[in-house]
Amino acid sequence: xxxxxxxxxxxxxxxxxxxxxxxxxxxxxxxxxxxxxxxxxxxxxxxxxxxxxxxxxxxxxxxxxxxxxxxxxxxxxxxxxxxxxxxxxxxxxxxxxxxxxxxxxxxxxxxxxxxxxxxxxxxxxxxxxxxxxxxxxxxxxxxxxxxxxxxxxxxxxxxxxxxxxxxxxxxxxxxx
Numbered sequence: 001x002x003x004x005x006x007x008x009x010x011x012x013x014x015x016x017x018x019x020x021x022x023x024x025x026x027x028x029x030x031x032x033x034x035x036x037x038x039x040x041x042x043x044x045x046x047x048x049x050x051x052x053x054x055x056x057x058x059x060x061x062x063x064x065x066x067x068x069x070x071x072x073x074x075x076x077x078x079x080x081x082x083x084x085x086x087x088x089x090x091x092x093x094x095x096x097x098x099x100x101x102x103x104x105x106x107x108x109x110x111x112x113x114x115x116x117x118x119x120x121x122x123x124x125x126x127x128x129x130x131x132x133x134x135x136x137x138x139x140x141x142x143x144x145x146x147x148x149x150x151x152x153x154x155x156x157x158x159x160x161x162x163x164x165x166x167x168x169x170x171x172x173x174x175x176x
């Protein structure tokens with residue numbers, strides 16, 4: 001498999017929209033009910049990139065097969081050293097060794113940028129593949145919010161996982 005992980009470009013947005021639309025319409029990872037269009041996703045991407053957060057894609061033999069990013073966990077200033085990750089794969093590509101290097105790139109980029117904690121918010125406790133994947137990537141489950149969302153005719157849980165980046169909480173962040 002000839003895989004490349006690189007920073008997102010404008011030319012990637014149609015494939016990203018297709019991948020994300022599938023997850024919105026057929027899964028529980030995203031709690032949006034209608035898929036956003038390419039312009040909205042590009043605006044979201046631009047907001048992340050313009051704020052210095054990583055947004056990367058994985059391609060296999062030139063085909064975009066997944067994307068991952070990080071963004072603010074919360075907007076209040078005390079959270080400024082914590083990020084939340086996002087990762088989505090093409091629906092025909094799970095289990096092909098794409099997710100691990102894709103998320104690892106985001107973890108490495110966030111660590112280099114000085115972030116100290118990464119949060120993963122997994123849509124629904126039944127999404128065991130995502131929970132197990134994040135655990136393999138060094139996350140640990142730190143919370144479960146029971147029945148907080150309604151989608152697909154049922155109540156959904158929100159599973160919160162966390163992993164330290166760099167020195168984590170072992171020392172104060174630089175410049176504080």
